[in-house]
Amino acid sequence: MLIEKVSMLTNKVHIREIDVTREQIENWQSGMLIQEAMPDLSIADREFIQTGATPDEWAALEDEDE
Numbered sequence: 932m933l934i935e936k937v938s939m940l941t942n943k944v945h946i947r948e949i950d951v952t953r954e955q956i957e958n959w960q961s962g963m964l965i966q967e968a969m970p971d972l973s974i975a976d977r978e979f980i981q982t983g984a985t986p987d988e989w990a991a992l993e994d995e996d997e
Contacts, residue, residue, distance in 0.1 A: 932956075936983030940992060945985055949976050956980075 932953070935946045951969055959968040965977045975986050 934980060936979060938983040938985065938988055940982070940984045940988045945979070945983060947976070947979055947985075949980065951976075951980070 932949060932951050933946055934949050934951070935944065937944050949972065951972060955969045959965050959980070965981060969977060969980070972980075978984060978986075978989070
């Protein structure tokens with residue numbers, strides 16, 4: 932499924948293809964923990980769904996902190 936999100940870190944719009952179903956998204960939106968609703972997704976994909984941030988954006992943020 933194509934997921935379009937605005938990054939909470941940069942306000943940029945990102946679109947990623949993620950192997951998730953509408954039912955899984957709805958379960959998470961209804962209050963289920965994302966790791967329970969989507970147990971087969973990578974941490975990066977779950978983070979993207981929650982925040983819209985990409986791994987590169989998180990890495991850049993960590994670099995700024997150092």
